[in-house]
Amino acid sequence: MRQNKIFAAALLLLLFLGLLLQWELDWLDGQTEEVTENIPEKEQARVYYELYENIWKDLEYFPVPLSTKNPDAGIRFEDSWMFERSYGGSYGHEGTDLMPDTNVSGVYPVLSMTDGVVEKIGWLEKGGYRIGIRSVHDVYFYYAHLDSYARDFQPGDAVRAGELLGLMGDTGYGQEGTRGKFDVHLHVGIYVRTEQIPELAVNPYWFLKFLEARKLSYDY
Amino acid sequence: MRQNKIFAAALLLLLFLGLLLQWELDWLDGQTEEVTENIPEKEQARVYYELYENIWKDLEYFPVPLSTKNPDAGIRFEDSWMFERSYGGSYGHEGTDLMPDTNVSGVYPVLSMTDGVVEKIGWLEKGGYRIGIRSVHDVYFYYAHLDSYARDFQPGDAVRAGELLGLMGDTGYGQEGTRGKFDVHLHVGIYVRTEQIPELAVNPYWFLKFLEARKLSYDY
Numbered sequence: 001m002r003q004n005k006i007f008a009a010a011l012l013l014l015l016f017l018g019l020l021l022q023w024e025l026d027w028l029d030g031q032t033e034e035v036t037e038n039i040p041e042k043e044q045a046r047v048y049y050e051l052y053e054n055i056w057k058d059l060e061y062f063p064v065p066l067s068t069k070n071p072d073a074g075i076r077f078e079d080s081w082m083f084e085r086s087y088g089g090s091y092g093h094e095g096t097d098l099m100p101d102t103n104v105s106g107v108y109p110v111l112s113m114t115d116g117v118v119e120k121i122g123w124l125e126k127g128g129y130r131i132g133i134r135s136v137h138d139v140y141f142y143y144a145h146l147d148s149y150a151r152d153f154q155p156g157d158a159v160r161a162g163e164l165l166g167l168m169g170d171t172g173y174g175q176e177g178t179r180g181k182f183d184v185h186l187h188v189g190i191y192v193r194t195e196q197i198p199e200l201a202v203n204p205y206w207f208l209k210f211l212e213a214r215k216l217s218y219d220y
Numbered sequence: 221m222r223q224n225k226i227f228a229a230a231l232l233l234l235l236f237l238g239l240l241l242q243w244e245l246d247w248l249d250g251q252t253e254e255v256t257e258n259i260p261e262k263e264q265a266r267v268y269y270e271l272y273e274n275i276w277k278d279l280e281y282f283p284v285p286l287s288t289k290n291p292d293a294g295i296r297f298e299d300s301w302m303f304e305r306s307y308g309g310s311y312g313h314e315g316t317d318l319m320p321d322t323n324v325s326g327v328y329p330v331l332s333m334t335d336g337v338v339e340k341i342g343w344l345e346k347g348g349y350r351i352g353i354r355s356v357h358d359v360y361f362y363y364a365h366l367d368s369y370a371r372d373f374q375p376g377d378a379v380r381a382g383e384l385l386g387l388m389g390d391t392g393y394g395q396e397g398t399r400g401k402f403d404v405h406l407h408v409g410i411y412v413r414t415e416q417i418p419e420l421a422v423n424p425y426w427f428l429k430f431l432e433a434r435k436l437s438y439d440y
Contacts, residue, residue: 008228015235022242041416048268049422056426196261202269206276213433 051192051200054137055207058114060161062211063143063188064098064168065109065218073108073220074101079205087126087173087181094201095142095189096208100168105184106147108168109218111161113141113188113211118157121149127187128172128179131165140199142189145172145182162216271412271420274357275427278334280381282431283363283408284318284388285329285438293328293440294321299425307346307393307401314421315362315409316428320388325404326367328388329438331381333361333408333431338377341369347407348392348399351385360419362409365392365402382436 067073076099082092100108112133119140120132127144131153134140147169159165173181190204287293296319302312320328332353339360340352347364351373354360367389379385393401410424 005224005228008225008232012228012232012235015232015239019235019239019242022239041414042420044264045268045414045417045420048265049272052269052272053423053426056429194265197265200262200265203273206273209276210430 047194051194052202054192055139055190055202056210058116058135058137058139059207059211060115060214061111061113062208062215063111063113063186064100065111065216065220068217068219070220072101075099075108076101077205077208079203081203081205095144095187096204098168098186098188098208100184103183105169105179106167107220108184108186109220110143110146110165110168110186111216111218112159112163112165113161114139115161116141116159118153118155118159121153121155123176124172125174126172129166129169133159133165138193140189140191140193142187142191144187144189145169145185147171147184164218267414271414272422274412275359275410275422276430278336278355278357278359279427279431280335280434281331281333282428282435283331283333283406284320285331285436285440288437288439290440292321295319295328296321297425297428299423301423301425315364315407316424318388318406318408318428320404323403325389325399326387327440328404328406329440330363330366330385330388330406331436331438332379332383332385333381334359335381336361336379338373338375338379341373341375343396344392345394346392349386349389353379353385358413360409360411360413362407362411364407364409365389365405367391367404384438 064075077096080093080097082094085091085093114133114135116133116135118131119134120130122129124130124144127142129146129149130142130144131146131149132140132142143165146166149166150164168184168186169179170182170184171179188204188208190202190207191199192202193200284295297316300313300317302314305311305313334353334355336353336355338351339354340350342349344350344364347362349366349369350362350364351366351369352360352362363385366386369386370384388404388406389399390402390404391399408424408428410422410427411419412422413420
């Protein structure tokens with residue numbers, strides 16, 4: 001009986017020590033996590049900022065050129081980032097709408113802002129006739145609601161900055177060919193990607209403000 | 221004796237259950253951490269991008285104006301982000317150096333790029349005579365190596381965008397008053413802050429490129 005008591009006490013002590021060790025390991029784990037969370041936070045921010053700066057590196061021209069024939073043909077846009085949109089459910093506006101002074105489809109040229117490669121082409125329920133260009137530094141530029149395409153673009157086609165992609169229109173918000181559900185405009189979207197986030201939308205407004213000083217001229 | 225054995229066994233069981241509970245709590249804790257790390261990744265990126273966009277909101281003028289008297293007085297700068305610097309140990313260059321065409325101290329005006337409030341003023345071993353302005357959207361703008369200040373700035377003083385802060389110089393890299401250790405230039409630093417990161421340096425290059433289209437004119 002006495003032996004049993006000693007045995008039980010020893011077992012208790014062992015369990016207690018095991019518990020202490022477990023707590024200590026947990027505590028240590030917590031410590032190192034705190035450290036690794038602290039240092040890479042700045043690095044994480046740097047990763048996101050480098051992705052953002054890649055956009056600057058690739059941008060060359062404003063997507064709508066000046067008109068040689070009609071000097072009054074202007075484009076207005078505002079910072080509508082995350083303004084509410086309601087077609088097909090309520091959601092935030094991940095882009096910038098370039099509104100021409102005249103609400104007419106098939107007139108205003110839409111140019112590629114960057115060198116790149118066609119990644120997506122064709123109809124989207126929300127975007128209408130859209131084209132998506134992947135730029136040199138891996139940024140996705142999305143041009144939506146086009147009236148028509150400049151040529152028969154195929155995924156993989158190389159595109160130059162300033163190249164005509166199509167004409168501004170009012171397509172979208174329905175099945176293929178739907179037009180006139182809203183005023184003519186060019187929706188510009190800009191997306192970077194990380195290993196974890198395949199499509200990370202960035203507000204195009206500031207880039208477009210910058211590019212206003214870099215407009216090409218076209219005959220239209 | 222029998223009672224003692226039962227008592228010991230009961231204690232053992234209790235301890236064991238406690239251990240199990242501890243493990244389970246740890247496991248649950250790990251689970252929720254994983255979840256909160258996964259979903260907010262996009263939100264985390266958005267937080268950093270909003271901080272970055274705050275800089276755009278506050279910027280108004282290029283920090284060195286055009287000269288009405290000498291149209292050739294130009295400013296050169298390149299993207300030297302994280303280029304190696306060696307004064308007082310090796311480190312990355314967290315800023316952009318604006319180099320005047322003429323290597324002369326006390327001539328080129330340095331203007332505030334933003335509205336804001338003076339946060340730091342006076343000598344820094346590396347920065348020489350520097351001034352730090354906190355802008356409306358909580359961005360810290362750091363102007364270093366000044367030859368002299370425009371007036372007796374005090375922390376808390378309000379500053380307007382385009383206001384003269386001082387004259388460009390070559391101060392720094394030593395005790396107060398040290399000059400001429402490098403060519404005359406203006407070092408511009410831009411820092412945002414988060415709850416976790418009190419000073420998060422952002423590359424000023426792209427902002428300065430944008431501001432080149434927004435230069436004021438001064439008589440110098």
